[in-house]
Amino acid sequence: MTTKPTGVKADRTEHILTITWDDGRVSRYPFAGLRAACPCAECKGGHANMGGPADPAQVRDAPDNGITINNLQAVGAYALQFMWSDGHEAGIYTWQYLRQADPALAGDG
Numbered sequence: 001m002t003t004k005p006t007g008v009k010a011d012r013t014e015h016i017l018t019i020t021w022d023d024g025r026v027s028r029y030p031f032a033g034l035r036a037a038c039p040c041a042e043c044k045g046g047h048a049n050m051g052g053p054a055d056p057a058q059v060r061d062a063p064d065n066g067i068t069i070n071n072l073q074a075v076g077a078y079a080l081q082f083m084w085s086d087g088h089e090a091g092i093y094t095w096q097y098l099r100q101a102d103p104a105l106a107g108d109g
């Protein structure tokens with residue numbers, strides 16, 4: 001069973017995406033980190049590299065490059081798609097992937 005969001009909020013001033021989950025957890029993602037963790041084939045370097053788990057340290061540690069989210073939309077009932085300010089929009093971020101990507105789950109170092 002997959003945990004699902006009950007709320008998604010993109011703060012374009014703070015450059016933070018906040019997801020509230022149906023089990024009460026609240027995850028906060030820096031925009032730059034989410035962009036760096038884009039799960040699409042192009043960003044992962046080929047289809048063979050797709051489908052792996054998200055890396056929360058990558059999301060946490062990506063330098064803020066000023067990227068923002070122009071728009072976002074739900075994909076069916078299982079994922080989010082972001083329209084980034086750099087023009088990229090190929091990434092489909094499933095709820096499972098987003099949950100794994102929560103930077104609060106990254107270990108030290």
Ligand SMILES: [Zn+2]
Nearest residue numbers: 038040043091
């Ligand atoms: Zn991508």
